[in-house]
Amino acid sequence: MYKLYWSAGGANMVVHALLREIGADVEMINIDIHKGDQRSAAYLKLNPHARVPTLVYDGDKVIYESAAITQFLAERHPESGLAPLPGHPDRGAYLQWMVYLTNTLQEATMHYWHNDNFIDGADEQAKLKAHSQQRIAKIAQFLDDHLAAKGPYLCGGKFYACDYFLAMLARWTRLMANPLHQWPHLNKLIRAALDRPAYRRMLEEEGIDQPV
Template sequence: MAQYTLYCAPNTYAMCAHAVLEEVGADYTIHWVELFTDTPDPAFLAASPHCRTPALLGPDGTVFETGAVALYIAERHPGAGLVIPPDAPRRGTFLQWIHYLASTLQPDVIIQYHPEFYHSGPELQDALKDASMQRLSRVFATLEAALSEGPFFFGANPTVPDFILGTQTLWDVIFPGGDISRYPNITRHREALCQRSSVVNMLAQHHAETALRSGSNA
């Protein structure tokens, strides 16, 4: 039996946890799920009360929320070097970026894809997306500065916040004008992360699942 089961939908926030599982060399299985359905998978619902991915079943039970899942995996596999230790001077900054990406970046990213979560009318949805994009431009300016020494938050090797950020910046639509290139440090960060075998393997699985679902809906 695998050490972990990741409840996962393709091309979602589950990519972060999936890549971290690959990075640490964990023994895991993927339980692919459907989102936005009136009949969610019972095991998925038990693991994630709002039926959002990722959710993880591990030796200690279930964990949900992207940052929590990624940090939980990384701390259970310290040899992978994805965590700044609690007694290290940069620990506060490490935690800062994990929470910044979850509480400041992620909500506005979600608005770009799902304004209907907040308003039913198209005009209000468009206004919300425009306001959200203005906030995103300021968030990306902050992240651009943070990655000035790069390619990752803490130099040459990635840690948990790099996976949280890098699996979101795969989506060009979240950038003003859909153009990541106006942020060269973030572009460098994404390119460096995408060169890692963990991310290559994760993306291959997500592309395969997307293709399978497209074929089944053809």
């Protein structure tokens, strides 16, 4: 039994989709980040960074950081086939893409959406926002070239949790000048995530009607 603390469209999307794909027994606890639920004393005890997602497992064990939870769940439920386990030839690429996505593309989306966490002043924040879009466009081109050469998924021929992670980050670019789905191979990968019933169920349960 798991408990997932989530907010619609947040970094929980990938974890939520994974839980649905695994078919795990899960209690979903909504944290409305627009109302400030993430700063309640009770939630800060679970996640001192006041962010979603947070996953509780085995009664009282707590894990946060979406990339960490993604890897944790995919390995804890190997029957899902969503992570190449140690010894598998795709293992290195899988770990590389999980880390690359979280500390490069996800970070760049944070510069767009949460620029006040990085710099003070409206002018400076606007500059950071503009710069993040240029950076994301470069990352998108790099990823699209990679998928063209070695895809259709990040690790080649098999869809893994890292591809779900990328689909989530792609959605966060939907209001930017150059959303990720504008790149053809990225678009194909996003559509592959959308074709999966677990991803569609997550979108429905989070009330998301604009999946890209």
